[in-house]
Amino acid sequence: MxxxxxxxxxxxxxxxxxxxxxxxxxxxxxxxxxxxxxxxxxxxxxxxxxxxxxxxxxxKLGFWKGGAISVLGYGGGVIPRFSEVASKFPASKEFHTLRVMPPAGYHYTTDLLRSMADIWEEHGSGLIAFHGQSGDIMFQGCASDKVQPAFDALNELGFDLGGAGPALRTAMSCVGHARCEQSCYDEVRAHR
Structure with missing residues (x-):
């Protein structure tokens, strides 16, 4: 086909x-x-x-192997994935994931989401997961030579890498009084 x-x-x-x-x-x-x-x-x-x-x-086998890939100044935040069958599937031979810290309380504007999607369509596969088991935004499917430019573009939006590897894990903040009975502050108003 x-x-x-x-x-x-x-x-x-x-x-x-x-x-x-x-x-x-x-x-x-x-x-x-x-x-x-x-x-x-x-x-x-x-x-x-x-x-x-x-x-x-x-x-009945996985054909991904790890390795080392990072952005300047960071020891973690990128999950490296290299294909062991790259000769059969060359376009996805490198399929790294950038773990990016979400905004406090998971508050996004539609403009911000569109900007993030545009960046990932330019630098990655277009596949984004909100939110991984660590709470991070998972930008999945990036070649090695695109990792730094993708991070730089996301960093320009005010985002930083989340935890992956031996580094500090992602810090989380309360989602606010709408969903948390322990909330002591109007987080929704603070993030507008």
Missing amino acids: KDDQTGTSKHETPMLDELEGGKWPSFVTGLKRLRDEGTDSNRAIMNDLLGQLEHSYEE
């Missing part, structure tokens, strides 16, 4: 397709949407990511 815009072959994913059945949302549907509707570079990354994931399901 060919991608109409890029002319590349889409990987067949029969095992992943099974995960789209049923009444619950599927992460596979989201990955396919990025492959089918993302920017040209994102399409290639997500296509090969889906191919590698299907290959992992077939072989």
